[in-house]
Amino acid sequence: MIDRLRSAPVWRLTVLLLAGALAFSLAACAPQEKPLEEPVSEAPAVEVTDLILASTTSTQDSGLFGVLIPAFEEAYPQYKVNVIAKGTGEALELGQNKDADVLLVHAKAKEEQFVTDGYGTRRRDVMYNDFVIVGPSADPAGVEGLATAAEALTKISGAAAAFVSRGDESGTHTAEQKLWTKATITPSGEWYVSAGKGMGDVLTMSSELGAYTLTDRATYLSMRETLDLEILVEGDTALFNQYGVILVTDATNAEGALAFAEWITGEEAQAIIGGYGVDEFGEALFFPNADQQTTS
Template structure:
């Protein structure tokens, strides 16, 4: 899946809203969120519990975090759930949001071919692992889509003192699942959120090679959009979703979600 242009995203939003215009009387919200929360199956597990409790439907537009921010800035989504804390805080500071809150956490992992040609499984830090990949110019598949995962990857290269480029570094403009598929076909290294990796069904020779560094911490946040900037949005319904995510019931729903018996997200709600 390549990066979706504005027209394609606009069509998706129109389809979600039925007419393309938000109807205040309709008991649903449009949520702009990340591909990892959708592809992992999390929303399929927790949204029905929210809907049962409140009667409010949640319609998800799953894109990279950067695109999710843009959708929310334009006023084309009622709520926002993403994983780029610095970007989220900037969203509030710039007056687009009134509140952000930590909701849940998981981590990023570095995946690669079983033979591990760069030897990253022996690295002590993720920065060292990234340097080893660059030193041998082992193929690396990057999402390249301004998603939360891509932004985190770029920070790791910077920490490692590497400016990636050249034929070994492939920026795909893809979501996490398609990027993993491409990495599997290329026998390439790739950074993934753990949830999408665990749910991934086409690993071929790929295996998890590096994990556990604190720099791979992956925080997800929920944001309320400023009603003065976008008064047409369903702020009352969106706030019910936001508060439910932070509630004991919402946090338990997140904790209950597993794939193959493995929890993929860990609740850690508290307001900033």
């Protein structure tokens, strides 16, 4: 009986299969990993260190990082930027726990609180984009062309027309809450849907539900073709969305963080930001304003 145990082929095959899968998966990864972690051969003297940039889903989803990060890495080959795209709330939380080196987020009041609390330093304005209220072209609440977001939200809640909120403590959600406060309305009821999702998911959801929502222009434009939603309200200064860069206190890669913050508020990056989106969407998605620092 003991002999039979030793010859059990099924186990040997299982072990072989598992080991084979392991060997394959290790081999499949090994060659691609090297260039990421080691300096490129032309510049062997430079030691590359990781820089953790915690930012928002809207900057990643809009594609801006796709041009911005390579430009930074070209200017500073000693840093490899790792983008962690989360909601502003989670990005700030990561910064508070020192799990990121530098933050690029958009909830000015929360950012200033973050600095006041000692979790970060040197908050600087980088750029802004704007929010728009989008909804179905049928526009059941009749908000199209209204001058202010507050008027539009008043009409939407008055008509109890469906409205999808991010509901995730993101920068966009924070902005939405400020607009409701401005309209002196506490949104609640069947018509007010708190989704707890990212911008792309919320736009899809609004499109499917025939609902209104507040979105940043960039994400809306990049997804416009998949959506049955129109821009109905825009241009209100209350809809401007300021992005700021903050250095995390006591960061692992403080030097890299400082270099990034200096670079993104400098001329080269500001020009890239101002030009992004013109080719693809016919209009700029972000407006650089690092040269006009303000405090709220």
